[in-house]
Amino acid sequence: MDPFKRSNRQNWDERADIHALDRTGFYAVDAFLAGADTLYPIEKAEIVEVAGLKLAHFQCHIGIDTLCLARRGAVATGIDFSPRAIAQARALAGRAGLTADFVEGEVYDAPALIGDDFDIVFTSWGTITWLDDMTAWAEAIAGVLKPGGRLYFADTHPTAMQHEEIGGALRVHYDWRSAKERPERFAAPTTYTGDETPLVAFNTFEWMRGISDVIGALLKAGLSLDWLHEHEELPYRLFPMMIPAGGRMFKLPPGVPRMPLAFSLQATRTR
Numbered sequence: 001m002d003p004f005k006r007s008n009r010q011n012w013d014e015r016a017d018i019h020a021l022d023r024t025g026f027y028a029v030d031a032f033l034a035g036a037d038t039l040y041p042i043e044k045a046e047i048v049e050v051a052g053l054k055l056a057h058f059q060c061h062i063g064i065d066t067l068c069l070a071r072r073g074a075v076a077t078g079i080d081f082s083p084r085a086i087a088q089a090r091a092l093a094g095r096a097g098l099t100a101d102f103v104e105g106e107v108y109d110a111p112a113l114i115g116d117d118f119d120i121v122f123t124s125w126g127t128i129t130w131l132d133d134m135t136a137w138a139e140a141i142a143g144v145l146k147p148g149g150r151l152y153f154a155d156t157h158p159t160a161m162q163h164e165e166i167g168g169a170l171r172v173h174y175d176w177r178s179a180k181e182r183p184e185r186f187a188a189p190t191t192y193t194g195d196e197t198p199l200v201a202f203n204t205f206e207w208m209r210g211i212s213d214v215i216g217a218l219l220k221a222g223l224s225l226d227w228l229h230e231h232e233e234l235p236y237r238l239f240p241m242m243i244p245a246g247g248r249m250f251k252l253p254p255g256v257p258r259m260p261l262a263f264s265l266q267a268t269r270t271r
């Protein structure tokens, strides 16, 4: 494993244990265990009926979304490269009394690890920024989907990703694309849920990219685009200035120029 990925995986192992404890309620674990569907409003509004369908959840983290989809009747498999995330996902499945498979592994290896006959790939919020190769990502999605199978994807908008809040104002701070060998380095001392536990492995490496890099890779891998949406809300505070928007979502405060904070799409494997 290359040094960027090793560093990211150590960071995600630590975060998985902190997130599963859910001291701040960010992941709504208690509500989920009590039976709530804790998918975010954008996903709830956009995903197709999954009951009875074979669904692969890429970068499933501690498995809450995977298990919400299982609760909706999907035959769900989550894949994530963090062994702690997979352990926590299996533990949550047990506590919730739900059935889903959780597989430890790289997104790029998904077809070899979980098979090639899925109806749906689901992946959302904090996903492609951790991946250094959109072509390999799209090929992995096409590789697990059967012909006619669909991808649902929702994540932070590339425009928002380029900004940083500096001195109370948003400024364009990052290049819109990162070379594979030159990701952006971040060193957040704690995780994004508000939990104050200091991270030991705090160095992370992330890749910026444009919308055309995402969609171009999917088209090249044999998917066709069904729709593309842009949104003014995110399920986390990308910038400290963001304010609650309801439904566990956050938006920019009044007086700040609007920009797209999230995008989502559905694509179908046509060849």
Ligand SMILES: C[S@@+](CC[C@H](N)C(=O)[O-])C[C@H]1O[C@@H](n2cnc3c(N)ncnc32)[C@H](O)[C@@H]1O
Binding pocket: 008, 009, 012, 013, 059, 060, 061, 062, 063, 064, 065, 079, 080, 081, 082, 085, 105, 106, 107, 108, 124, 125, 126, 127, 130, 131
């Ligand atoms: C923000 S979380 C996933 C989002 C999910 N919506 C959540 O918050 O529960 C990102 C996940 O991606 C995983 N990840 C990062 N790089 C990966 C890779 N190359 N292959 C598989 N999983 C990866 C991490 O282990 C982490 O669990």
